Amino acid sequence: MALFSKPIVVHNTCYEIGHGWTPYCVQASLDVSKIVFQEAFKLYGSLYLLAAILRKRGKSYFVKRLLPETLQSSIFLSVNGTLFLTFFCLWRKLAGCYNFYNAFICGIPACTMSLLIERKDRKILGGFYCINSAFLSAYCGAFIAILMERKSRRGLLAVYLTNLALETGYRMAKYRGLVKPVPHGEVLLFSIASAVYFYFFRRESGLPQSTISSLQYIVGSSESPQSATSPGHSSNNNEEPQRPRTGVAVLDKMVARLEAGPRHRLCQHRNGCVLYVLKGCYRLFGMGYAIQAGVKLLSALTRLHKQPRLLFDALFNKDNFRLGAFLGSFSALFRLVNCVLRWVRNRDSSFHGLLSGFVAGWSMLWYKSTTIALYTATKMAEMLYVKGIHAGYLPYIKCADILIYSVSTAVAFHAAVLEPHTLRPAYWKFLVRVTHGKFCHINRRLLDVFGTNSSLMYPDYWPTYDPRFTSIKPPTS
Structure with a gap:
């Protein structure tokens, strides 16, 4: 293969390429460490504070645990970014060049081989010795960084980075x-994952209680066999509250008719089936609309005093309606x-959960999201794997979350260096933010020889080099 006989390599220094x-x-490395820690502390500080308020944590949490947890996560993210650049320089110095493909073909064994072989013998190995520094x-x-994070967060990070x-x-x-x-590939994937989730949702002890509670919040507890068999449960005692009087006689009569409408003897909800479906729709629609509007409003807060119109744009953005329609129609279709x-x-059977989950999943047509679809599918795969372990069909892999996180992060950072246009835009913005733009300062024009259009996003960027350390000039067009 040409890859091994004559690999494409770049012999520029890590100064010329990376920093x-x-x-x-x-x-x-010190510059990146300082910047990333500052941004991570602000990010995790606000995130953990908001989560603690929403979860109604006690005073002891704010006094004893909030700051240590924020510091630990900030150190984790800072170490991750710092060591990436440190090893980028280290591997470049050890290998003597930069190569694109070998990390994906040889992986870690290639790294081990390069460290054991003398420099004079590297030509014999061709493509093996030129390690992909980014990966x-x-x-x-x-x-190394994930070992510094709390164990309770490693699984969540592994799932996010995997998708x-x-x-x-x-x-x-x-x-x-x-x-x-x-x-509509993302919609199909989400529908399949929803079908599997709600199949187990409709089975006794099919899911962990935390997952059941989350799904009950979306579709209601009436479809869960756990609520149907719980002590004191009856068709007149479930999650639906008494309806308030509207003060409009015609509307009150209409709602009263729907409440007294037909309901199958196996249905656990109190009111008629039609009202049951409608309640699921408008409740989740309102929640989805409010969530998206809140996100838009928060992002516009710093500019409101200069552009008051942003308040109107945030409250009446079309994305608010789309997310509301997605969540509302999901709940309504499932019911x-x-x-x-x-x-x-x-x-009634758990098969109903399989079919209703699949049909409800197509509500994502209102709000297509590859991120949501992949996250749901990844969590589904994790759930099935755990069930396979408990059933004795699959092996238990110790520290799987650490390995999965490390490999997934390597794939993402490889793309961030060599082909950032293939990264999820939101994640690229995150990398740029936490490094104060240092990821943009990679000289990707030197990496265009690999054929991935590395400089596509920054075609004209060329660092201002110190002439005492390099004499390279921008390539002529």
Whole structure:
């Protein structure tokens, strides 16, 4: 193969490629460490504070745990970013060059081989000795950093980075023309994941209680067998409150008719099936609309005094309606299909959860999101794997969350260096934010030889180098 006989390599220094703002590797790592820690502390501080308020944590949490947890997560993120650059310089110095493909072909064994072989023998190995600095640097940095984070957060981070890596891999393949987009592919994936989740939701002890509580919040507790068999539960005692009087006689009569409407004997909800479906729709629609409007409003707060119109734009943005329609129709379709199946089949079963979950998943047509679809699918895969372990069909892999996080982070950082246009835009903005733009300072014009259009996002960028340390000039067009 040509890859091994004559690999494409770049012999520029790590100063010329990775940290053009300073020629000193140690200084570059210290700069990144300071910046990332500052941004991480602000990020995690506000995030953990908001989460504590929403969860109504006690005073002892704010006094004893909030600051230590914020510091621990901030150190984790800071170490991750710092060690990435540190290993980037280290691998470059050890290998003597920069190569694109070998991390994906040889992985960690290639790294081990490069450290054991003398410099004079490297030509014999061809493609093996030129390590992909981005992939391996990110892997080593992420592996060490995740050990500093709380164990309770490692699984969440692994799931998030896994779906990011999967999306990045798909974007890479699509950009290369290796795959063709499937129409509504993210919606189909979300529907399949929803079907599996709600199949187990309708089974006794099919899901952890925390997951059941989350799903009950979305679709109501009436469809959960746990609530149907709990002590004191009856068709007149579930999650639906007494309806308030509106003060409008016509509307009150209409609601009263719907309340007294037909309800199948196996339905656990108190009111008629039609009102049951409608309540699920408007409750989740309002919640979705409020969430999206709140996010838009928070992002516009710093500019409101200069642009008051942003308040109107935030409250009446079309994305608010789309998220509300997505959540509202999801709940309504799930309830509707379950009720219809009970009327048609005159029985209730966990199979109804499978079908209703799949149908409800298509509500994502209102609010297409690859991120939500991949996250749901990844959590589904995790759930099935755990069930396979408990059933004795699959092996238990110790520290799987650490390994998965490290590999997934390596894939994402590889893309961030060599082809940032394939990264999820939100994640790229995050990387730029937490490094104060240092990720943009990589000289990707030197990496264009790999054929991935590395400089596509920054075609004209060229660092201002210190002539005492390099004499390279921008390539002529």
